[in-house]
């Protein structure tokens with residue numbers, strides 16, 4: 001039977017995950033590596049105490065997590081304060097396992113299912129679920145597609161008898177479906193972004209927020225997608241099926 005090799009791409013299995021992050025020490029090691037990068041981003045000139053501004057400090061560990069203690073005023077600053085793991089009492093292994101289950105679930109994972117998987121109370125599972133999903137959404141919003149990017153117009157909504165089909169539909173939300181590709185032409189990142197409509201202005205705004213200048217955009221020739229050039233990207237189109245650019249609305 002023919003199969004799609006994209007669907008059989010290498011992932012990380014649960015045994016592999018547990019081997020890498022099944023202990024608190026292993027999770028701490030990863031957190032420490034992330035902390036080092038975060039440290040440079042947060043204090044590029046070196047640590048500065050948020051209370052007195054002093055730079056002299058020592059690093060203590062509480063529950064395996066780093067705390068910066070100012071020599072002058074003894075204020076303790078947690079590097080993870082304000083982050084996903086800030087002031088948590090849960091073991092990092094529980095957090096990591098929750099991140100694994102949520103990020104690997106192709107069709108989404110409910111808080112109730114998460115509770116059963118990781119063995120915590122429902123309120124705890126709900127909170128973990130909410131925090132992790134919020135962090136993923138924040139990361140998603142900031143990510144800009146780069147390199148080779150394919151875009152298309154798409155619509156989301158239920159059926160309604162008697163309405164107009166296609167782009168003229170009254171009860172569907174238009175959104176841009178975009179995916180960036182690696183050198184082998186395989187998909188890397190996908191973004192689905194609601195837009196007010198498929199106008200040049202809307203696509204210009206979308207491109208400036210979601211594409212890295214220099215990206216090479218390929219569309220099906222819908223006129224408004226030419227506006228990606230206003231965001232410093234190149235634009236090419238490939239007509240598929242029976243549709244031709246001259247048949248598409250040119251006034252958009």
Ligand SMILES: [Zn+2]
Nearest residue numbers: 049052070073
């Ligand atoms: Zn201080």
